[in-house]
Amino acid sequence: MRMLLGLLFLLLAVPNYSSATYCLCRDGVGEKELQTSIDYACGALADCNPIHDKGPCYQPNNIKSHCDWAVNSYFQRSGQLPGSCNFSGTATTSPNPPSTVVTGCIYPSSPGTAGTTPTTGAPPGTQTFPGPPAFGPTGNIFPSGNKEASWSLFVSIALKLGFSVIALL
Numbered sequence: 001m002r003m004l005l006g007l008l009f010l011l012l013a014v015p016n017y018s019s020a021t022y023c024l025c026r027d028g029v030g031e032k033e034l035q036t037s038i039d040y041a042c043g044a045l046a047d048c049n050p051i052h053d054k055g056p057c058y059q060p061n062n063i064k065s066h067c068d069w070a071v072n073s074y075f076q077r078s079g080q081l082p083g084s085c086n087f088s089g090t091a092t093t094s095p096n097p098p099s100t101v102v103t104g105c106i107y108p109s110s111p112g113t114a115g116t117t118p119t120t121g122a123p124p125g126t127q128t129f130p131g132p133p134a135f136g137p138t139g140n141i142f143p144s145g146n147k148e149a150s151w152s153l154f155v156s157i158a159l160k161l162g163f164s165v166i167a168l169l
Contacts, residue, residue: 020109022094023075023085025067034067037087046073050105057105067091068098069107076108 025034042048050057051066059065071091078084085093097107 022097023072023091024094024098025071025091029090031063033090034063037090038067038070041070041074045077046070059102060100065100076111079111
């Protein structure tokens with residue numbers, strides 16, 4: 001009975017977070033800055049084939065939509081590393097994909113869904129990270145700026161551990 005009660009407490013302590021995280025270009029950013037973000041992301045790590053002419057994510061054919069794809073691809077392929085969704089302030093993380101996604105365009109929402117095509121010169125089966133960028137992602141350890149979410153995750157883990165110990169007693 002104690003173990004069942006402990007498991008119940010453990011399940012109640014599990015946060016109801018979505019595992020999907022997207023990196024999107026901010027609204028209101030100038031086209032020149034968005035293009036710079038696209039150029040960096042596509043030249044470094046992102047898979048930008050889907051936003052080329054006749055690609056599944058080419059439509060809508062505008063700079064903001066293409067920027068969303070490029071920075072998100074970069075972010076997912078970098079393993080969602082802290083700071084990898086900043087692009088000098090032109091991008092931010094979001095739990096939702098862009099609202100302009102057309103049928104047939106599937107936005108990766110986690111590193112596991114982003115593909116692992118190695119960069120040029122890398123041995124097959126490996127993925128390289130280009131290192132500190134001259135322009136690209138330059139953020140802090142809280143790329144979304146949400147320190148409260150990190151604290152909430154810490155508290156959630158602490159509660160899980162505490163309830164697990166109680167269940168074992």
